[in-house]
Amino acid sequence: xxxIYCPYCGEYREEExxxxxxxxxxxxxxxxxxCSDEEWGDYxxxxxxxxxxxxxxxxxxxxxxxxxxxxxxxxxxxILETYKMGEAPSITAESRDDRAAxxxxxAEKQEGVRA
Amino acid sequence: xxxxxxxxxxxxxxxxxxxxxxxWRNPTPKKAYDVIIIGGGGHGLGTAxxxxxxxxxxxxxxxxxxWLGGGNTARNTTIVRSNYLxxxxxxxxxxxxxRWEGLSQDLNYNVMFSQRGVLNLGHTLQDMRDIQRRVNAxxxxxxxxxxxxAKGVQELVPIMDCSKNARYPVMGASxxxxxxxxxxxxxxxxxxxxxxxxGVDILQxxxxxxxxxxxxxxxxxxxxxxxxxxxxxxxxxxxxxGVLAKMAxxxxxxxxxxxQALVSEPLKPVLDTVVMSNHVHGYxxxxxxxxxxxxxxxxxxxxxxxRGSYPTxxxxxxxxxxxxxxxxxxxxxxxxxxxxxxxxxxxxLISKTKVKGLxxxxxxxxxxxxxxxxxxxVFAASLAKGEMHPLAAPFSIDxxxxxxxxxxHGAAGVAH
Numbered sequence: 001x002x003x004i005y006c007p008y009c010g011e012y013r014e015e016e017x018x019x020x021x022x023x024x025x026x027x028x029x030x031x032x033x034x035c036s037d038e039e040w041g042d043y044x045x046x047x048x049x050x051x052x053x054x055x056x057x058x059x060x061x062x063x064x065x066x067x068x069x070x071x072x073x074x075x076x077x078x079i080l081e082t083y084k085m086g087e088a089p090s091i092t093a094e095s096r097d098d099r100a101a102x103x104x105x106x107a108e109k110q111e112g113v114r115a
Numbered sequence: 116x117x118x119x120x121x122x123x124x125x126x127x128x129x130x131x132x133x134x135x136x137x138x139w140r141n142p143t144p145k146k147a148y149d150v151i152i153i154g155g156g157g158h159g160l161g162t163a164x165x166x167x168x169x170x171x172x173x174x175x176x177x178x179x180x181x182w183l184g185g186g187n188t189a190r191n192t193t194i195v196r197s198n199y200l201x202x203x204x205x206x207x208x209x210x211x212x213x214r215w216e217g218l219s220q221d222l223n224y225n226v227m228f229s230q231r232g233v234l235n236l237g238h239t240l241q242d243m244r245d246i247q248r249r250v251n252a253x254x255x256x257x258x259x260x261x262x263x264x265a266k267g268v269q270e271l272v273p274i275m276d277c278s279k280n281a282r283y284p285v286m287g288a289s290x291x292x293x294x295x296x297x298x299x300x301x302x303x304x305x306x307x308x309x310x311x312x313x314g315v316d317i318l319q320x321x322x323x324x325x326x327x328x329x330x331x332x333x334x335x336x337x338x339x340x341x342x343x344x345x346x347x348x349x350x351x352x353x354x355x356x357g358v359l360a361k362m363a364x365x366x367x368x369x370x371x372x373x374x375q376a377l378v379s380e381p382l383k384p385v386l387d388t389v390v391m392s393n394h395v396h397g398y399x400x401x402x403x404x405x406x407x408x409x410x411x412x413x414x415x416x417x418x419x420x421x422r423g424s425y426p427t428x429x430x431x432x433x434x435x436x437x438x439x440x441x442x443x444x445x446x447x448x449x450x451x452x453x454x455x456x457x458x459x460x461x462x463x464l465i466s467k468t469k470v471k472g473l474x475x476x477x478x479x480x481x482x483x484x485x486x487x488x489x490x491x492x493v494f495a496a497s498l499a500k501g502e503m504h505p506l507a508a509p510f511s512i513d514x515x516x517x518x519x520x521x522x523x524h525g526a527a528g529v530a531h
Contacts, residue, residue, distance in 0.1 A: 001425050016426050020416035022370070041516035045368040045459045049357040051419045074371075075419045 002077075004058070007084045008066045021057040023047050024069045051075050053093040058082075116312035118223050138304060139311035144318050147344040148176045150498055151336060152351060153323050153359060155179025156188040157299070158476060158483065159351035160306035160317070161491025162498070164222075167313035169492070170499035175315045176343060177307075178336070180322035184303025187353050190421075190453035191484040192376050192398065192410040194389055196233045196294035198260055199526045200249045203509040204462055205256045210506055211489025212258075212293065218488055224305030226297050227403065231388050233294035234268060236438075238283040238394040245525055246289045253291075261290045271388060274441050282437055283395050296389060296400055302487055326363045332471040333363070349474045349498050354419065354454025356477035363470055368515045369456045369478050372413040375423035375431075377450035379442075381405035390438070393525075397434035407445060409435055413455060413481060423452040455480050460520040461527040465494055465507040474498060475512070482527055 002015035029035050029043055048054075054074045059067045071080045071089045080091045117123070117136045127135060150166060152159045155177050166172045179185075195215055197208035219226050237243040246262055253260040264287045269277040277285045307317055318340070327335040327342065335344035350359050354371045382405050391398035398410045411431035414423045428450060436443045457480040458464060464478040476494045479486060493504040503511065514520055 015424060020414075037516045037518070041518075042366075045515040046366045047368070047370050049367070049370050049417060050361075051355070051358050051371075054417060056416065072416075074417050077418060077420050077422075 002079060004070070004079065005082045006060045006063060006066075007068050007082050008064045009060065013060070013063060017060060017062045018058050019061045021059055021067065023049075024055040024057040050093065053080070053091065053096055055089050055092075116223075116308065119225075138308040139317055141319065142316045144176065144321065144338070144340055144343050145316065147335075148316070149174040149345060150347045150349065151175075151343060151345040152177045152349045153336070154186075154351035154353065154355075155181075155183045155303075155307070155317060155319065156186050156351065156353060157184060157302045157306065157487040158353075158479075158490050158494070159349075160184075160303055160310055161487055162349060162351060162476070162495045163315045163317075164306045164310040164313070165492050165495035166499060167310055167315050170495055172499055173314040175310075176345070177310070177315060177317045178321045178323055178338060178343070179317070179319050182319055183307050183317065184300055187453040187455065187483060188299055188303045188487075190376065190451060191299055192400070192408050193296045193299045193402075193484060194233060194294070194391070194398070194400065194410075195228070195297055195485040196291050196389075197258055197485070198233070198235070198249060198253050198289060198291045198294070199523055200252050201521050201523060202252075202256060203521050204523050204526070205253065205258060207463075207489055207493070207506050207510070208486055209256065209258050209489075210493065211486045214488035214492060215297065215485075216293075218297075218302075218305070222305035222309050224301060224308060226301045226305055228295065228297040229403075230293050230295040231400075232271075232290060232292045233389040233391060234263075234271065234288040234290055236268070236288045236390065236392040236394070237286050238392065239286070242394055243286050246287065249526060250289050259291055259293050261292075263288045263290050272386065272390060274385060275390065275438055276440055285438075294389065296402075297484075298403075299484060302484075306491070323359065323362070326470075326473070328363065328470055328473075331469070333473040347472050347474070347498055347501075349476060349494060351476045351494070353477060353479065353483065354456050356456050356475060360468075360475070363468070363473060365468055365470065367464065367475065367477070367512070368459055369464070370417050371419055371454045371456050372416070373418045373420060373423035373452040374413045374455045374481055375411040375427060375450060375452045377409050377411070377428065377431075377447050378402070379407040379409070379445045379447050382407065382445065385441075392434065392438065395434035395437060397431045397438065399435055399439070406448065407442065409447075413457070419454055421452050421454055455483075457481065459515070461523040462521040463490070463510050464512055465490070465497070465503070465510040466512040467503065468512065480527065 197212040250260040325337040389400040458478040493507040496504040
């Protein structure tokens with residue numbers, strides 16, 4: 001069960017108080033009337049659905065009832081951070097990739113030493 | 116291929132069952148095939164089987180990163196039915212149902228298809244209106260179905276609490292007598308054995324790491340066992356379809372969610388049909404081994420972890436115990452999760468893509484098992500002819516841009 005830190009309440013609460021609301025940071029087209037069918041369909045239905053780092057919207061449904069964002073790993077289910085609406089995530093797939101690559105490089109070097 | 120029969124069973128008993136033929140080979144990959152299927156679950160193996168058997172394309176490889184039927188084929192609750200609301204979906208699932216009815220004979224493999232009927236319960240007036248509408252639609256499409264009242268349900272399932280004292284009293288149900296359950300592993304194994312006998316190479320523990328695409332045409336895949344070439348590639352990877360699509364530079368309208376199920380300790384026969392309830396959300400049947408097979412709802416968040424959350428299990432068991440007070444002390448043996456790839460309209464994607472020669476069959480979400488033979492057949496027909504089969508055509512990825520959605524949330528059975 002998730003233990004989720006609500007950035008508005010400033011407390012950790014149990015998963016059952018929250019509802020997931022899907023991918024975060026989806027921007028509504030500024031002028032929907034001029035959207036092509038393709039653009040509008042993409043906005044409504046197409047999602048990134050990554051295996052790994054995912055930014056998603058949650059609502060503290062039986063708490064403060066405010067929406068906020070979570071950065072979570074969809075493979076390990078680890079919650080990496082929670083942040084308020086309108087804020088940018090501090091951890092992204094790209095930043096993690098850099099770190100993983102650096103770690104792999106270090107590991108490789110260490111193996112080289114051992115060999 | 117050695118054919119299975121009662122006589123064979125007796126013959127092999129004389130040699131202590133030590134000389135049974137292996138069901139399929141474990142070949143090394145060839146350099147090139149006519150068709151590559153990615154995903155060795157029921158749908159993928161079935162596609163290869165029908166390609167070889169009905170469309171004469173035998174130079175086919177099935178690439179599976181794990182072992183056969185180790186994904187959702189082995190993780191579902193084995194329910195087979197075809198009582199879907201809309202014409203397009205009903206036609207596809209009924210196509211499948213008709214193939215289920217002869218599948219054991221066709222494959223010479225006992226898939227233990229048992230037409231014990233499925234009840235979809237209604238607990239509110241609106242539920243009952245929806246059930247009547249769906250059953251009427253089914254009958255117009257030539258699919259069997261009846262509307263039962265609470266008394267009719269009680270007669271079919273004497274152990275269920277159909278009284279007015281329940282928290283959500285049962286008001287009635289839809290009843291599809293031809294529906295039932297099947298042995299899920301046997302479906303994968305039967306298709307694998309049949310396909311292998313017709314010359315299909317089944318490559319297990321082979322993971323696709325990328326696609327070879329030139330001028331918008333796919334011509335092969337990269338795998339951890341080297342490159343394999345083919346001008347036609349069908350992706351049937353359920354929860355991992357999105358990951359594959361990303362490798363080809365495509366985006367799919369799918370989200371992968373954990374869906375859980377659990378089985379109890381084995382009991383003496385007590386429930387001889389399948390009971391599903393959308394409203395309180397739980398579905399249950401009893402396997403031939405005697406254990407109760409219970410399906411939960413999906414977790415609302417996306418996840419690839421093949422495990423779900425405890426609150427979801429708890430809610431499901433509350434619903435089951437509310438419907439069947441007799442099960443309140445039954446102990447649960449095992450609980451697991453699968454990754455289901457859900458579409459916004461709860462219908463699958465069987466589609467060409469922007470990349471020529473690259474096809475996807477995915478998005479079956481919470482109800483793919485029942486569709487295995489039908490999905491495999493129409494997908495094989497589409498791959499063989501390069502044109503989508505008429506039953507598959509409405510499930511194109513284009514529908515999310517044209518707006519021609521097929522909203523089956525009501526009949527999908529699992530809320531999402």
